[in-house]
Structure formats: C-alpha cells, structure tokens
Amino acid sequence: MTPITSLVTTFASFFGIYMILSVSLNLEYGYGGQPNFGKVAFFGIGAFVAGVMASRVLPLIAGVTVIDPLGPQGVEVRIAISSTRPIETIVTFVLALILATIVGGFFGYLLSYPALRIREEWFLAMVLLVSGEIVRIIVRSYPPIVGGYQGLAGVSNPFRWIGDATKASLAYAALILAIALGVYLLVDRSVNSPFGRLLKSVRDDPVASMSLGKNVQLVRAQVLVFGSGLAALAGALYAHYIGFITPDDFIPIRTFDIWVMMVLGGMGNNTGAVVGAAVMTIIDRATAMLAVECGTFSTLIEFNYVRYVLVGILMLMILMHRQKGLLPEEPVKTPAYEVMKN
Amino acid sequence: MWVIDSLVRSVLIGSLYTLMALGLTMTIAVVRLPNFAHAELITVGAYVAVLSSYLHGDVPLAIALSFVATAIVAFVCHRAVYRPMRRKGATMYTMVLASFALGLTIRYILLVWAGPAEMLQIKPKIPLTVLFTIGETPVLSVFVWSLPTAIVLVLVLHFLLHRTKTGKMMRAVADNLTLSLVTGIDLERIHDFSWIIAGGMAGIAGSLWAILYYATPYVGWTALLSVFAAVVLGGLTSFTGAIAGGFVVGLSENLLMEILNRFIGLEFTYKPLISFAIIVIVLMVRPVGLIGLLPTRVIRTTVKHDSRDDMT
Amino acid sequence: MHVTKSFESLRAVNGVSLEVKEGSLTGLIGPNGSGKSTLFNIVSGIEKADSGKIFFRGERIDGLSPHKIFGRGLVKSFQDSRLFVGMTVLDNVMIPAKNQLGEKLYNAPVRSTWTEQEIGLAKKAGKVLNSLTMKGLFKQSATEISGGQMKLLDVGRTLMGEPRMLLLDEPTAGVAPILAREIFQRILRMSKELGLTCFIIEHRLEILFEYADYIYVMHRGRILTEGNPSEILESDTVAEIYLGA
Numbered sequence: 001m002t003p004i005t006s007l008v009t010t011f012a013s014f015f016g017i018y019m020i021l022s023v024s025l026n027l028e029y030g031y032g033g034q035p036n037f038g039k040v041a042f043f044g045i046g047a048f049v050a051g052v053m054a055s056r057v058l059p060l061i062a063g064v065t066v067i068d069p070l071g072p073q074g075v076e077v078r079i080a081i082s083s084t085r086p087i088e089t090i091v092t093f094v095l096a097l098i099l100a101t102i103v104g105g106f107f108g109y110l111l112s113y114p115a116l117r118i119r120e121e122w123f124l125a126m127v128l129l130v131s132g133e134i135v136r137i138i139v140r141s142y143p144p145i146v147g148g149y150q151g152l153a154g155v156s157n158p159f160r161w162i163g164d165a166t167k168a169s170l171a172y173a174a175l176i177l178a179i180a181l182g183v184y185l186l187v188d189r190s191v192n193s194p195f196g197r198l199l200k201s202v203r204d205d206p207v208a209s210m211s212l213g214k215n216v217q218l219v220r221a222q223v224l225v226f227g228s229g230l231a232a233l234a235g236a237l238y239a240h241y242i243g244f245i246t247p248d249d250f251i252p253i254r255t256f257d258i259w260v261m262m263v264l265g266g267m268g269n270n271t272g273a274v275v276g277a278a279v280m281t282i283i284d285r286a287t288a289m290l291a292v293e294c295g296t297f298s299t300l301i302e303f304n305y306v307r308y309v310l311v312g313i314l315m316l317m318i319l320m321h322r323q324k325g326l327l328p329e330e331p332v333k334t335p336a337y338e339v340m341k342n
Numbered sequence: 343m344w345v346i347d348s349l350v351r352s353v354l355i356g357s358l359y360t361l362m363a364l365g366l367t368m369t370i371a372v373v374r375l376p377n378f379a380h381a382e383l384i385t386v387g388a389y390v391a392v393l394s395s396y397l398h399g400d401v402p403l404a405i406a407l408s409f410v411a412t413a414i415v416a417f418v419c420h421r422a423v424y425r426p427m428r429r430k431g432a433t434m435y436t437m438v439l440a441s442f443a444l445g446l447t448i449r450y451i452l453l454v455w456a457g458p459a460e461m462l463q464i465k466p467k468i469p470l471t472v473l474f475t476i477g478e479t480p481v482l483s484v485f486v487w488s489l490p491t492a493i494v495l496v497l498v499l500h501f502l503l504h505r506t507k508t509g510k511m512m513r514a515v516a517d518n519l520t521l522s523l524v525t526g527i528d529l530e531r532i533h534d535f536s537w538i539i540a541g542g543m544a545g546i547a548g549s550l551w552a553i554l555y556y557a558t559p560y561v562g563w564t565a566l567l568s569v570f571a572a573v574v575l576g577g578l579t580s581f582t583g584a585i586a587g588g589f590v591v592g593l594s595e596n597l598l599m600e601i602l603n604r605f606i607g608l609e610f611t612y613k614p615l616i617s618f619a620i621i622v623i624v625l626m627v628r629p630v631g632l633i634g635l636l637p638t639r640v641i642r643t644t645v646k647h648d649s650r651d652d653m654t
Numbered sequence: 655m656h657v658t659k660s661f662e663s664l665r666a667v668n669g670v671s672l673e674v675k676e677g678s679l680t681g682l683i684g685p686n687g688s689g690k691s692t693l694f695n696i697v698s699g700i701e702k703a704d705s706g707k708i709f710f711r712g713e714r715i716d717g718l719s720p721h722k723i724f725g726r727g728l729v730k731s732f733q734d735s736r737l738f739v740g741m742t743v744l745d746n747v748m749i750p751a752k753n754q755l756g757e758k759l760y761n762a763p764v765r766s767t768w769t770e771q772e773i774g775l776a777k778k779a780g781k782v783l784n785s786l787t788m789k790g791l792f793k794q795s796a797t798e799i800s801g802g803q804m805k806l807l808d809v810g811r812t813l814m815g816e817p818r819m820l821l822l823d824e825p826t827a828g829v830a831p832i833l834a835r836e837i838f839q840r841i842l843r844m845s846k847e848l849g850l851t852c853f854i855i856e857h858r859l860e861i862l863f864e865y866a867d868y869i870y871v872m873h874r875g876r877i878l879t880e881g882n883p884s885e886i887l888e889s890d891t892v893a894e895i896y897l898g899a
Contacts, residue, residue: 035435037442114625122376122438123578127621129378130567134618141611189763194756194772197745201738208736211698212750213724213815214757222759256446259439268740305453312447319440320427331742331793334756335769336776340744340792 002166009169011285013241016176017234018277018284020183022261023270024230030267030329031191032223033203038111038128039258041135042228044250045107046100046235048139051146051245053096054078054155062088070147075154086161093158097236104232105225112221132255140247151246155239176237183230188270190226196332199223200268253308257284260315266325275326283311344604348597354485354554356592357492361547362565363572363584364499365540371516371579372536375437379419379445380569381562383541385452387412387548388557395466401487401553404466408549409542416541419444420533452559465556488550495546496585499539503581508535516579568595571617574624591617670877672870674819679842679852681862683886684872690855691733693872694821698730699723711818725752727818733827735808737796744792746807747779750815779814785844786810802833809841819851826858835861863887 021043028034055069055078062081066074082089114127139145146152159168159175191199198219201209206216239245257280265276287307318325362384369377387408394404423440432440456462473481503509508531514522515532523529544562551561572591576583594616602608670693674680682690695701697708699720708716715723729750737746754775755761756768783789786806791799799807809825825841826834838861845852856862863869863883871878871892879891886892 035438122434125435125438126376126378126570127625130570130618130621133567134615137611137614141609186763189765190759191762193762193765194748194754194768195759195762197741197749198754198757200740200745201749204738204740205736207700207720208732208738209749210720211700211724211730211732212811213721213752214749215719215721226759253446253450256442259442263439305450305457308450309447309454312443312450315443316423316440316447319432319436319443320423320430323432323436329740331795332745335765335772336744336748336779337793339773339776340780340789 005166005170009173011281012173013176014285015278015281016173016180017238017241018261018281019180019274020230020234021258022265022273022277023184023187024227024234025258025262026267026270026273027187027191028223028227030262030269030273031196031199031203032220034220034223035125036128036224036227037125037255038132039231040250040252040254041132042104042107042231043235043238043254044135044139044247045104046232047239047245047250048146049100049103049232050096050236050239051152051155053092053099055152057095058088058092061092070143070152078154079156082156082158082160084161089158089161093240097233100232100236101229104235105229108224108228109221111228112224129252129255132252136247136250146245146247149246149248151244153244155243155245157243158240172241176241179233179237183233184270184274191270192333194334200332256315257311260311263315263318263325266327266329268329269327272325272327283307344600348600350481350485352593352596353589354488355596356589357489358547358550359565359568359572359592360585360588361492361495361543362569363576363588364496364581365543365547366569366573367576367579367581367584368536368540370573372512373533375424375441378438378441379448380544381566382445382448383412383416383544384548384551384562384565385449385557385559386415387545388552388561389452389461390545391549391552392464392466392557395468399467401468404553405491405546405549408545412545412548413538413542416537416544417534420537425533449559449563456559463556463558466552468553488554491546491550495543499581508532512536567614568617571620574621591620594620670872670875672877672880674851674853675868676851677849678867679845679854679865681866681869682853682855682872683857683859683862683869684878688872689875690872691823694730694823694855698728698821724815727816728821729812729815729817729819730821731808731812731823731825733823735804737804737808739797741796742792743783743788743794743796743799743807744779746796747782747811747814748775750811751775752815782810782813786840802829802837805829805837806840809837813844813848817850819853820845822852822854824855824857826856826861834858838865
C-alpha cells in the first residue's frame with residue numbers, strides 16, 4: 001500500500017467513526033440536554049460485542065471448531081476464515097454491527113435510571129463517567145469477554161478476503177464512510193421533526209415541557225438509547241478497523257475527545273458535529289504521525305501524550321472564548337415553516 | 343492477623359480519602375463547582391512530595407511544600423480559568439467540561455515528562471522504619487505521619503469553619519448564597535480562600551499517599567472514584583458527611599474487600615466496583631447520603647421541581 | 655365539569671377545599687405567600703399534596719404526572735412565562751399540540767408519517783399567532799420578543815393543547831397596565847370562544863373583578879372566604895389581610 005493510500009484510508013476510516021460518535025453525542029447533549037460523560041463505555045461495548053462475535057460466532061458460522069477462542073489459535077482461525085470465506089465473514093460482520101447497536105442501546109437504557117434520581121446535572125455526568133470506567137474495569141478483569149487486559153487480536157477487516165490489502169482497506173474505509181453518512185442523515189431527519197422540537201423542549205425546560213404534556217422521562221430514555229446504540233455501532237466498526245481490541249483503549253480521554261468534537265463544531269448543529277469530527281481526525285492522526293517521526297525526542301518527552309495536552313488546551317480555549325462552537329444551533333426544520341410563510 | 347492489617351490500612355486510606363473528600367466537598371458547597379480536576383491536585387501534591395524528598399528527606403517539609411504547591415495550582419486554575427468563565431456567564435455544564443479539560447491537561451502534562459524522566463512510578467526518598475507492632479502487623483513510621491496529620495487537618499478545618507470569621511462566611515455561602523450576598527459577604531475573597539484550602543488539602547492528601555505508596559500521574563484519578571463515593575455518601579455538601587464517607591469507603595475497600603476475597607473469592611482487581619456499588623446503592627436507597635443536608639436542593643423530588651416553582 | 659379540590663398539605667397549602675364551575679372565570683387572590691402558586695402546582699401535578707383529592711371532570715387526577723394531567727385538558731401557564739429559549743416562536747406554539755405523530759422516535763425520520771398532521775397543526779398555530787398579532791414573528795427566537803408578547807405567547811400556546819380548563823398564574827405580572835387589560839380581554843375572548851373554564855391567580859384586582867364570575871381568597875394556606883366580586887369587595891376580612899400583609 002502506498003503511503004498516500006494508507007493516509008487516505010486512515011483518515012477516512014477514523015473520520016467516519018468519529019463522525020458517528022460526534023453526531024450521537026450531539027443528539028444526546030446538543031439536542032437532548034443529556035450530558036453523556038460516559039460515551040467511551042458504549043463505544044467500548046460495541047467493540048467488545050464485535051470481539052465476542054469474531055471470536056465465538058465467526059468460527060461457529062464457518063463450521064470451524066476453536067478450542068481457545070481468545071488465544072493465539074483463535075487469532076489464526078479468525079484470520080484464516082476472513083481471508084478465505086467471504087460470505088461467513090460478511091454475515092458475522094453485519095450481525096456484529098446489529099448486535100452491537102442493540103446491546104449499546106440496552107445499556108443506554110439502563111443509564112436513564114440514574115437520570116431519574118439525580119437532580120444536579122453534573123452528578124449525572126460524574127455517574128456516567130465512573131460508569132464508563134467501571135465497564136472498562138470489569139471487561140479488563142474478566143478474561144472470558146475479550147481476553148482481559150491482554151485483549152483480543154485478529155478482528156479483521158471484513159473485506160480481507162479480497163486478497164489485496166490496499167483494496168480491502170479502501171473498501172472498508174468506503175463502507176465506514178457510507179455508514180457514517182447514513183447515520184448522519186438518519187439523525188438529521190430525526191431531529192428536524194416534531195421529535196426534535198420535543199427534544200429541545202426537554203433540554204431547555206423539563207418542567208415546562210412536562211406541564212405541556214410531554215413525557216420527559218420517556219424522551220430522555222429514548223435519546224440515551226438512540227445515542228448509545230450509535231456509539232456502540234461506531235465501536236464495532238472501530239474494532240474491525242483496528243483489528244485488536246483491548247479494554248485499556250477505552251479510557252475517559254476518548255469521551256473527552258468526542259466532547260471536544262461536538263463543542264468545537266457547535267452544539268445543536270449536526271453539520272457542526274461533522275466539522276468537529278473532521279478537525280479532531282486531523283489533530284489525532286497528524287499528531288500520531290508526528291509522534292512516530294519525533295521518536296528521537298522521546299528521551300526528553302513522551303510525544304504520544306502531547307496530543308492530549310493539546311486537545312485539553314484546545315477545549316479550554318473553546319470553552320473560554322467561543323463556547324458555542326463554530327456553527328450555531330439551527331432551528332428545527334419542519335414543513336410548518338413553509339405553511340407559515342403564506 | 344489479616345484483620346488487623348486490613349483495619350490499619352482501612353483507617354489509613356480512610357483518613358486520606360477523608361482529606362480528599364473534604365476538599366472536593368468544599369469546592370462543591372462553597373464555589374458550587376464539582377471540580378473534576380480535583381484528582382489532579384492530588385497527583386500534583388504527590389509528585390511535589392516525592393521531589394521534595396529527593397532534595398531533602400524531611401517529611402514535614404515535603405507535606406508543607408505539597409500544600410503550598412497545590413494551593414497555588416488550584417488558585418491559578420481558579421483565576422485563570424474558572425473565574426473568567428464565571429464572569430462571562432458560563433453555564434454549569436461548561437464549567438464542568440472546563441474542569442474536566444483542566445484535569446486531563448494537567449494529567450497529560452505530567453505524563454509527557456514523567457516517562458522519560460523515569461518518574462512514572464516513583465517512591466519518595468524517605469526512610470521507612472518499623473516503629474512498633476500490633477500483634478504481627480508492623481506499624482511503619484509513615485503511619486505516624488499520615489493518620490495524625492489527617493486528624494490534625496480535620497480538626498484545623500473544623501476550627502476554621504466554625505470559629506473563624508472567614509470560615510463562618512464560607513459556611514454561610516454554602517448554605518444560602520443569595521442571603522449571604524445580601525449581607526454583603528465578599529464572595530471573591532471567599533472563593534479565593536476556598537480554592538486555596540481545598541487545593542492545599544488535596545495536595546497534602548496526595549503527599550501522604552505518595553509517602554505511603556508511590557506517586558504516578560494516575561494517583562488522583564484512581565482515587566477519584568473512591569473520593570466521589572465518599573462525597574456521595576456524605577451527602578454532597580456536608581463536611582461531616584465527607585469525613586464519615588471517607589472512612590466508610592476506606593473500610594469498604596480494604597476490610598470489606600479482604601473479607602469478600604477470602605470468603606467469596608472476589609479478586610482484588612474488582613476493588614473499584616465496591617466504590618461504584620456504594621454510589622449506586624446510595625442513589626437508589628437514600629440519595630441524600632448518610633447525612634442529608636440540603637435535600638431539596640440536591641435531590642429531585644418525586645416530580646421535577648425547580649426553584650422557579652418556589653414562588654407564592 | 656368542574657374541579658373540586660380538598661386537601662391538606664403542610665407547608666404552603668393547609669386544608670384547601672374549593673370548586674370551580676365549568677365555563678366560569680374564577681379568580682384566586684390573596685397576599686404574597688398565601689400559597690396560591692403552590693396550589694396551582696399541586697393541581698397541575700408539578701407538586702404533590704400530602705393528602706387530599708382533586709377531581710377534574712369527574713375523575714381523580716391527584717397523583718398523576720403533569721403530562722397526563724395536561725392530556726386530560728387541564729393546562730397551567732407559568733408566572734414567568736417559561737418559553738423555550740432555544741426555539742423559535744413557532745416551535746414554542748407547536749409544542750403543546752397533543753398526539754403529534756412526529757414526536758414518536760420511530761416516526762420522526764419518516765416524513766410521510768407526520769407531514770400531513772404537521773401542516774394541519776401549523777395552520778392552527780398560524781391562527782393562534784394571528785389572534786395574538788404575532789404572526790410575523792414566527793421565525794424569531796423566543797428570546798427576541800418583548801415581555802408582553804412573551805406572556806401572550808405563553809398563554810396562547812396553551813390553546814394548542816386543546817384545553818378544557820386553564821390555570822393562569824398571574825398572567826399580567828410585570829406588564830404595563832394598558833397591556834395587562836388587553837391581555838385579560840384576549841384571554842376572556844379566547845375562553846368564551848372555546849368554552850374554557852379559567853381559574854386565574856391575579857394581583858390586579860381592578861381588572862380581575864371586572865371580568866370574574868367568582869372569587870376565592872386565600873390567606874396563609876387556607877381559603878379565607880369566597881364569593882362573587884362585589885361580595886369580596888365589601889368584605890372587611892379581605893381588606894384586612896391586604897392591609898395587614
């Protein structure tokens with residue numbers, strides 16, 4: 001694979017995944033007012049589900065027995081199957097995506113319960129944050145899921161069977177982008193509707209909204225389920241892209257990244273979320289590449305972490321000077337406006 | 343006997359959690375900001391103590407320097423970030439996000455140079471001696487530093503809050519902000535003071551932690567879950583509650599964990615789950631915590647209720 | 655159809671029992687702190703009474719959550735006209751409409767399921783805005799209109815929810831006297847047209863007494879006295895509580 005192709009596929013794949021995450025957070029917070037500080041948990045759950053599917057279900061569907069799904073033999077088997085059996089690979093992949101979304105949505109539903117009992121908003125934020133960490137700790141400590149802290153390898157690109165690594169990467173990148181676009185359109189249509197109005201009313205003033213006949217609790221649950229499901233979808237896509245799943249990949253800083261994307265792009269604006277995702281992808285990948293180049297300096301500083309410092313400072317700058325982000329919130333676009341013009 | 347061992351550790355850790363929880367409670371109650379960066383203040387304290395011990399192996403000096411350094415960091419955060427944002431009318435969420443950002447930035451700054459400087463996990467250069475033994479459990483010299491310091495600090499804080507004018511003003515602000523503003527309290531000074539105290543306490547807790555164990559850039563963060571559990575147990579804005587909460591969490595994580603490990607075989611890697619379970623249980627059963635001070639402010643009543651509804 | 659309330663509750667409302675006749679415009683007056691708003695909050699479901707029963711159109715509604723009470727036709731407006739600040743005037747008006755198909759998440763992305771209803775509601779919203787002479791402002795953010803217009807909007811949007819009875823908490827609060835009268839007249843007109851029952855907390859007694867059919871007077875959490883406006887005007891006890899308060 002040429003460096004250019006590698007660059008393109010990397011950027012495209014990450015952009016697609018980040019876009020889904022950013023749009024989902026914008027849905028939850030920008031429109032719905034729910035501060036999901038535990039986003040990484042759902043991202044992780046999606047990845048873990050994909051891992052479980054790849055390690056247990058894939059061999060099952062392909063009719064191959066595996067003694068040790070989480071160990072080296074499992075890796076070999078997975079890679080062998082995905083290199084030679086297109087149908088089984090694709091089927092498992094699609095199932096993984098669907099299942100990840102459902103499981104993610106389910107956990108999102110569970111989280112709407114703390115929202116019931118908590119009054120102070122930040123308390124919910126804190127609870128979601130620690131919940132994210134707890135998920136990571138549990139998965140890390142309980143090997144049967146994805147191999148504990150050692151992680152799971154060999155969760156490969158679903159197009160591996162094409163044979164040509166470049167084509168496979170490009171194909172998958174294209175798929176990720178297509179799915180990301182689909183998510184964007186779905187969310188955009190969902191919020192430019194009476195539902196979007198409803199969301200904003202719950203966000204702005206839950207008491208008034210309830211007094212005007214809206215079931216606030218139900219709405220909140222719906223939003224969390226939707227947003228979490230999407231994050232998990234992104235997680236499953238990510239798992240198959242990276243190929244290696246480890247619980248320690250899903251640390252709070254990733255939630256923070258998603259928040260930066262949304263805040264930077266502009267809350268309550270779907271296009272803003274996409275813009276934010278694009279900027280973050282650039283920062284992310286650029287610093288990753290620089291880190292490799294600057295390996296010579298690693299005796300002085302650990303360059304990998306510099307990226308996080310930069311992101312942190314970026315967020316502080318945004319929050320202090322341009323809290324609304326780049327793009328402003330837009331009113332809900334429904335046919336009602338057309339009617340009114342007459 | 344492992345029980346004694348566990349108890350000793352419970353009390354030790356409990357006292358540290360108490361210090362951390364008190365600082366966080368103060369920020370929440372007086373400044374009305376749940377400072378997500380509180381964890382990093384602890385970490386800074388830990389590292390300052392370690393560095394100080396290498397320059398001069400004196401323990402009181404290390405602790406004192408930690409206090410000063412962390413108080414300064416907290417104050418700078420307040421003046422450079424929180425206060426300007428407040429003045430611009432930032433929402434609660436924006437402030438929370440900012441504190442999150444600050445915390446992460448500080449942590450990763452530490453991580454940037456800690457690796458190459460080989461300080462990723464570093465013990466302070468303090469001679470440890472066994473002072474005496476209870477049964478078979480050796481009591482190290484560090485014990486003498488941690489527990490009494492913690493106790494003294496709690497007493498000092500109590501004195502500060504109840505006997506000094508500034509302390510009383512701080513409590514007034516925590517209880518009823520509008521009323522205290524009407525009586526002409528200088529809010530800025532109170533805020534400045536609160537940050538210094540809260541930060542300093544976190545720093546001391548961090549230094550003691552480093553003395554007991556070691557310093558890593560994740561010190562504060564790993565403690566945060568437990569500290570949060572302590573604060574939740576204590577009812578979020580109660581100082582006495584935070585003290586009780588700190589010790590309960592300390593006990594749960596050590597003695598209770600030991601028991602669970604020995605009798606049910608629960609592995610130690612699951613320790614954070616205990617604090618999490620505490621938070622969940624408190625939320626479900628008694629959201630006001632052990633000592634419910636301001637229930638209507640913090641906890642949602644059966645139907646959502648806003649201060650705007652409290653008119654005639 | 656009428657509302658009967660009788661209940662005890664410790665803090666602000668202490669043993670209140672009253673009945674509002676269908677189709678009437680009934681007023682609730684009393685000095686500050688007498689528990690009027692709390693009473694309204696309890697009836698509309700935002701707060702819970704410690705004990706007691708509330709009947710609306712023959713059915714008990716105490717203990718129901720506010721959104722269900724709204725669904726039954728009992729609508730309360732807020733003292734400080736709580737408009738949704740992140741939305742436009744039009745959105746604010748459209749919100750209270752009941753049973754919007756597009757509000758269901760599974761319908762929302764599929765326009766065909768709700769477009770027709772939406773257009774119908776938009777026309778209705780247009781009429782409401784027109785009667786408030788605010789139609790030209792439909793695209794404005796809710797924060798960009800005047801205080802008086804906000805009040806009108808708050809009351810006006812409640813009509814979209816097809817109410818049978820309105821609980822109006824100080825609808826003219828903070829508004830200039832001329833505008834206050836106008837607001838009151840609009841309310842009266844709308845309610846007569848639609849056959850609504852109105853229960854109004856109001857401090858501007860001159861205006862209220864001109865239009866009200868019946869008045870309840872609250873003091874320190876209890877109903878002090880009741881009667882039609884002229885009776886209340888002549889009552890010594892009422893004058894006392896106002897002078898003394």
